[in-house]
Amino acid sequence: MNCLWCDADIIPAITWKTILQPPESKNLCPPCEEQLQVIRGNRCRKCSRESEEKLCSDCRWRERNEGESSLAWNYSVFPYNERMQEMVSKWKYRGDYAIGNAFKRDYLKAFNHIAPSLPNDPAVVPIPLSEERIKERGFNQSRMLAQFLPIEMVELLKRTHSEKQSKRTRRQRLAAGNPFFINQTVNKPVILADDIYTTGTTLHHAASILKMHGCPAVFALTLVRG
Known part of the structure; x- marks a missing residue:
């Protein structure tokens, strides 16, 4: 091989x-x-940012300004080092689908690590792409990650088309409106699957929509903490 x-x-x-x-x-x-070193040191209990404090400055700011989040917590596997940037770019933006399989073992290992902290019988929900973005990329990288997990995958969320997150500044990401919508009730806990946690805005938006539609608890497992 x-x-x-x-x-x-x-x-x-x-x-x-x-x-x-x-x-x-x-x-x-x-x-x-x-060269793919997983996050091993102390991390923020809410967002997985490498931090000596239990709650990092970003999460403290979010709690002060936005109150209690719909997202219970996010757990990330890798830091966004130079090699990870190269691999994600080739996988996500240049359409090399097979590279995603390089992350399967560590993503699954991370899920097994957090599984005891999850409620019984959760479903994994991939963060969706808009139809336009799917046509452009050819696949949804978050859906690929979700398929690595040994639990039911449910594609509950839909997404309106908007500018790429990678082209937005931090301020623009934090100020962006919620691009997600859903057309059904959610009656079980959910773990969101996504590739990169940067400001967390995408995941918090997705979690808030799920909670509005009855989801009892929302968590996230992301490949990279930016």
Whole structure:
């Protein structure tokens, strides 16, 4: 098998253990895998930002100005380092769908880590793209992440078309109106799947719509904390 990033051959080590039990298949070679360091230090309990404080300055600001959030918390897997920026750009903006599989193992591992903190029988809801954006990209990266998880996926949310988040400033993102809508009642807890948490505006908007339609609790699992 070849590395999804550098195309080098992935040659598993042969030991007595691997003879008795085949090793877990990997999508990245060891050097590339080493460059994807998961968030391991202290983090904000609400947004996963690396922080020595239990609640980071951004989340304290949000609570003071907006009150209690509809989003209980977000858990992110990776920091947005240089290699992650390159990989997400190629995956998300240049249409290399296969690269998403390089994140499957760590995304699933993160879900298993937070699973004990979730209510029983949650559904995973991917953050949607507008129809125009789907035509432009060819796939929804958040839906791909949602499919990695061993729970029911429900595509509840719809999205109106707007300017790309990546082209907006932080101020513009925070001031943006809610682009999501939904046409049904939601009677079970939800974990939102998305690729990048930057200001959190997208996830907070999605959570507020879900709560307005009956969802008892909303959490998020994001690939990257920007």
